[in-house]
Amino acid sequence: MYVKIFISLFLSLFFVWNSNAQISQKGNITSVLFVKPPQDGAAFAEIAGTYNKSPQGAAALFVMAMLSFSQKPINGLQSFAQCVWPDMLVVGELGYNNKQLKEADIQKLRTQIGAMTYLPKSYIKGATADNLYLLPKQNYVVEVQTTVMSGDPASGLMKVFVRCSGAAVPRPITLKKDANGLWYVYEWSAMLTEVTAPRNSKEMSRDSDN
Numbered sequence: 001m002y003v004k005i006f007i008s009l010f011l012s013l014f015f016v017w018n019s020n021a022q023i024s025q026k027g028n029i030t031s032v033l034f035v036k037p038p039q040d041g042a043a044f045a046e047i048a049g050t051y052n053k054s055p056q057g058a059a060a061l062f063v064m065a066m067l068s069f070s071q072k073p074i075n076g077l078q079s080f081a082q083c084v085w086p087d088m089l090v091v092g093e094l095g096y097n098n099k100q101l102k103e104a105d106i107q108k109l110r111t112q113i114g115a116m117t118y119l120p121k122s123y124i125k126g127a128t129a130d131n132l133y134l135l136p137k138q139n140y141v142v143e144v145q146t147t148v149m150s151g152d153p154a155s156g157l158m159k160v161f162v163r164c165s166g167a168a169v170p171r172p173i174t175l176k177k178d179a180n181g182l183w184y185v186y187e188w189s190a191m192l193t194e195v196t197a198p199r200n201s202k203e204m205s206r207d208s209d210n
Contacts, residue, residue: 028145028146029145029163030054033141035139036138040075041078044078052184053182059185061079062185063142065080065083066113066191067120069113080095086099089101112193113192123162123164123191129195129197129198132199144162144163145170157175157176158175158177166195166196171193173188173190174187174188
């Protein structure tokens with residue numbers, strides 16, 4: 001009996017660890033851990049090949065690229081060029097290895113993240129509107145879930161949902177697998193939509209008095 005219980009627990013909580021990617025799965029929710037977020041394109045390149053072996057890891061990489069863009073756009077663009085489906089890139093210097101996002105996509109990032117610098121932070125576990133989307137000093141966790149709408153990974157195309165503290169429901173993001181078995185972001189528009197703005201201390205005090 002105890003053996004069966006152990007096996008059941010092991011299957012329900014499965015961990016995949018390596019020197020760079022730290023990913024754990026419980027049920028349909030995958031937690032992707034970054035001890036520290038990559039600061040530029042070179043740092044992103046060092047870890048990309050381990051995280052994008054799964055659609056969940058690739059989705060979390062996109063969040064790291066968003067976060068990098070909110071802090072220093074050129075570094076973020078270098079990261080996006082490494083996690084977006086290659087056929088969606090164009091030749092250019094605003095990226096990595098002479099590949100970059102299309103100008104329309106870059107402008108969308110500038111518009112949305114420029115207006116809401118806290119947007120990427122809303123995808124980091126523990127950062128909420130109530131604490132002004134305060135990020136941890138280390139150990140950034142992105143939670144990604146699958147549903148019946150996600151599809152079959154064997155098809156090479158999968159939709160996953162990234163948990164967002166600033167939205168009522170997780171945000172969908174679609175990923176595509178290349179010939180080498182690596183996953184890249186294929187559609188991400190929902191990741192750039194509005195989230196709850198940080199709540200200042202006066203708002204929080206007023207709510208607590210009601």
